[in-house]
Amino acid sequence: MTTLSRASAAVSTSLRDIFIVAAIGAVLVFTAGLAQSETLHDAAHDVRHATGFPCH
Amino acid sequence: MLSRLLSSALIAGAAAGLIAALLQLGFVQPVLLHAELYEGGELTHFAAPGDHHHDAADIAHDHDHAEGAAAAAHPDMGGLDLSRDGLSVLFSILVYAGYALLLVAAIALAENRGHAVTARQGLLWGVAGFVAVQLAPAFGLAPELPGMAAADITQREIWWLATVALSAVALWLIAFGKSWAAWAPAIVLAALPHLVGAPHPAELTGPTPPELAAQFAGRALGVGLVAWVALGLLTTTLWSRGRA
Numbered sequence: 001m002t003t004l005s006r007a008s009a010a011v012s013t014s015l016r017d018i019f020i021v022a023a024i025g026a027v028l029v030f031t032a033g034l035a036q037s038e039t040l041h042d043a044a045h046d047v048r049h050a051t052g053f054p055c056h
Numbered sequence: 057m058l059s060r061l062l063s064s065a066l067i068a069g070a071a072a073g074l075i076a077a078l079l080q081l082g083f084v085q086p087v088l089l090h091a092e093l094y095e096g097g098e099l100t101h102f103a104a105p106g107d108h109h110h111d112a113a114d115i116a117h118d119h120d121h122a123e124g125a126a127a128a129a130h131p132d133m134g135g136l137d138l139s140r141d142g143l144s145v146l147f148s149i150l151v152y153a154g155y156a157l158l159l160v161a162a163i164a165l166a167e168n169r170g171h172a173v174t175a176r177q178g179l180l181w182g183v184a185g186f187v188a189v190q191l192a193p194a195f196g197l198a199p200e201l202p203g204m205a206a207a208d209i210t211q212r213e214i215w216w217l218a219t220v221a222l223s224a225v226a227l228w229l230i231a232f233g234k235s236w237a238a239w240a241p242a243i244v245l246a247a248l249p250h251l252v253g254a255p256h257p258a259e260l261t262g263p264t265p266p267e268l269a270a271q272f273a274g275r276a277l278g279v280g281l282v283a284w285v286a287l288g289l290l291t292t293t294l295w296s297r298g299r300a
Binding site: 010012013014015017018019022024026028029030031032033035036040043044045046047049050051052053054055 | 062072085088096127140150154157160169198200201209
């Protein structure tokens with residue numbers, strides 16, 4: 001048990017860093033895939049359709 | 057640590073996005089462009105004999121064929137549109153970079169909880185990601201061709217987001233749960249959005265042939281699976297390499 005916790009401590013990533021990358025990822029996916037802005041929609045149109053995002 | 061998370065995800069996401077974009081341009085885009093001819097009215101599904109659409113002739117018709125449905129079934133949709141397809145490559149990379157950042161966050165979280173993540177397991181992470189963000193929502197809202205009848209966009213986006221989130225949590229519980237105390241709620245969460253049902257239009261009035269829509273949905277899912285498997289393998293490889 002001690003070895004396990006020591007091993008996992010060696011590779012542990014801070015929750016703050018995990019939250020930051022997840023938040024950036026969510027913003028990216030939302031902007032490229034879901035945001036209903038006219039300009040974004042037109043630019044991302046084909047990718048949104050082909051990647052299965054709801055579109056139009 | 058933050059820079060290692062970011063670099064693993066962004067490199068893997070850019071590569072997977074590029075793979076997805078190339079496959080989309082080769083296999084999915086021709087179906088989409090064909091459907092847009094029906095959406096824009098250049099082609100008509102079930103055109104009456106003698107009901108000729110001469111404006112379509114220069115785009116699609118092979119004059120050796122009899123005019124009508126037979127000639128319209130396989131128009132030549134080849135050729136790149138540099139600005140349009142360039143934007144598709146860019147946005148494909150952005151979407152997959154976003155997915156990669158979410159994926160690497162989930163992988164780091166799993167490691168923190170004592171689950172070793174090796175490069176080989178990237179295959180499973182990739183398939184699970186594909187199920188969560190493409191296959192599960194497609195079960196209710198199949199990838200849409202332009203011109204297809206659909207319900208209100210905001211309602212569909214809410215259903216899509218809820219389905220992706222619930223499916224991701226369900227897959228996590230199935231993968232890392234140790235008993236039915238985790239697996240039973242996972243099944244409920246995975247099934248819930250489909251029992252509630254996706255928003256669908258009151259009438260099916262789309263102008264595009266169902267043959268095109270079926271081909272589009274199948275190919276969009278196939279491309280998604282390939283891109284997600286690449287994303288999973290690349291993310292775990294880069295992430296575990298950086299750790300050594």
